[in-house]
Amino acid sequence: MRILRFLAANWAFLLAGVLLSFTSSFGQTYFISLFAGEIMEKFALTDGQWGAIYTLGTTVSAMVMIWMGGLTDTFRVRALAPVILIGLALTCLLMAWIPAAWMLVPVIFALRFFGQGMLVHLSVVAMARWFVATRGLALSISATGFGIGQAILPVIFVSLLTWVAWERLWIVAAVMVVVVLPIIAYLLRLERTPQSIAEESDVTGMNGMHWTRNQMLRHPLFWFLVPLLLGPPTWGTALFFQQVHLTRVKGWALVDFVALNPLFIVVATLATFGAGWAIDRFGTGRMIPFYLLPFAASFGVMAEAPTIPVAALGLCLFALGAGMQATVPNAFWAEYYGTRHAGSIKAAATAIMVLGTALGPGITGFLIDRGIDFPDQMWAIAFYFLFAALCAAIGIKRAGPLAATA
Numbered sequence: 001m002r003i004l005r006f007l008a009a010n011w012a013f014l015l016a017g018v019l020l021s022f023t024s025s026f027g028q029t030y031f032i033s034l035f036a037g038e039i040m041e042k043f044a045l046t047d048g049q050w051g052a053i054y055t056l057g058t059t060v061s062a063m064v065m066i067w068m069g070g071l072t073d074t075f076r077v078r079a080l081a082p083v084i085l086i087g088l089a090l091t092c093l094l095m096a097w098i099p100a101a102w103m104l105v106p107v108i109f110a111l112r113f114f115g116q117g118m119l120v121h122l123s124v125v126a127m128a129r130w131f132v133a134t135r136g137l138a139l140s141i142s143a144t145g146f147g148i149g150q151a152i153l154p155v156i157f158v159s160l161l162t163w164v165a166w167e168r169l170w171i172v173a174a175v176m177v178v179v180v181l182p183i184i185a186y187l188l189r190l191e192r193t194p195q196s197i198a199e200e201s202d203v204t205g206m207n208g209m210h211w212t213r214n215q216m217l218r219h220p221l222f223w224f225l226v227p228l229l230l231g232p233p234t235w236g237t238a239l240f241f242q243q244v245h246l247t248r249v250k251g252w253a254l255v256d257f258v259a260l261n262p263l264f265i266v267v268a269t270l271a272t273f274g275a276g277w278a279i280d281r282f283g284t285g286r287m288i289p290f291y292l293l294p295f296a297a298s299f300g301v302m303a304e305a306p307t308i309p310v311a312a313l314g315l316c317l318f319a320l321g322a323g324m325q326a327t328v329p330n331a332f333w334a335e336y337y338g339t340r341h342a343g344s345i346k347a348a349a350t351a352i353m354v355l356g357t358a359l360g361p362g363i364t365g366f367l368i369d370r371g372i373d374f375p376d377q378m379w380a381i382a383f384y385f386l387f388a389a390l391c392a393a394i395g396i397k398r399a400g401p402l403a404a405t406a
Contacts, residue, residue: 027115051365069347271323
């Protein structure tokens with residue numbers, strides 16, 4: 001009953017978060033990588049060259065995010081969302097028309113910046129700022145947009161690829177983005193300014209402060225968390241970016257591997273809501289060091305997976321981590337650093353996340369070109385997650401006295 005009352009009172013804001021998350025799909029790696037084979041064939045690219053292009057475009061988007069992300073501390077989502085959505089729609093149209101390989105760099109930049117960067121940032125910052133006692137639940141509901149997109153879009157678009165030119169499918173993506181515009185405008189017609197929300201809620205972080213981004217960057221806790229921030233986007237992006245290569249090496253059909261997405265989403269969604277409940281009850285500090293462990297187990301299983309059913313197990317483990325990733329770190333920033341400067345603080349974390357999504361395809365593509373197939377890289381990735389979890393545990397423990405006031 002509590003959840004039903006919460007949904008009834010806040011459905012417009014929550015649905016806006018879901019739609020922003022869903023529409024970010026067109027700039028997410030799992031969607032772009034569906035066309036990797038066609039893109040590499042059209043422009044005669046190797047895995048390493050395609051990975052390098054993707055890395056360069058995504059890295060530039062991460063740099064721009066550091067500045068642009070702070071705009072959410074000044075402007076309403078209602079004002080920013082139409083600009084971002086129009087930019088994403090135009091970029092999808094450009095992807096359908098692109099005539100030369102060099103143009104892939106600015107197009108990938110724009111897809112990653114508007115989609116995976118700003119739309120995700122808008123959704124997360126809005127939920128963290130609009131909700132306090134139910135922040136975990138709000139983030140969980142908003143994150144279902146990612147799950148819905150990942151569950152249905154790959155299956156639909158891979159099926160359409162068999163009889164529709166891949167360029168035309170990007171036109172379809174552009175139309176879908178445009179359709180969201182008036183809906184978002186209607187849902188957020190009553191949204192207040194970020195400053196008024198921050199002043200009314202006045203939720204402080206560690207040491208009873210509203211931390212600025214510079215203060216956060218000068219505190220060691222943030223740097224202990226950098227490996228954690230990099231891990232899931234770096235290697236999770238690599239997993240979906242290299243799915244064409246992975247299935248080829250393993251001898252699986254791509255359509256069979258993509259068909260696991262609904263299972264992935266079900267597990268991830270359950271984990272997201274479980275993590276949201278735990279955040280509202282226990283806080284994020286107790287969860288931060290442990291939610292990377294399913295990622296480590298996942299890559300270990302995937303490395304040795306001989307069949308699609310075993311791959312499904314590995315993907316379910318990955319989904320457990322991905323579900324918690326959608327809520328735990330996003331709630332952490334507001335809980336530990338306050339809400340007044342949530343936009344600029346989260347922008348720094350988002351920039352690191354976007355940088356991670358740039359590194360994963362570049363590193364794995366480079367190694368593939370040198371004869372180290374992606375499955376052979378997976379055990380090293382699993383050990384990376386264990387290392388990142390250890391760093392996070394040390395950082396949280398060192399911040400204990402300050403964190404007690406959060």
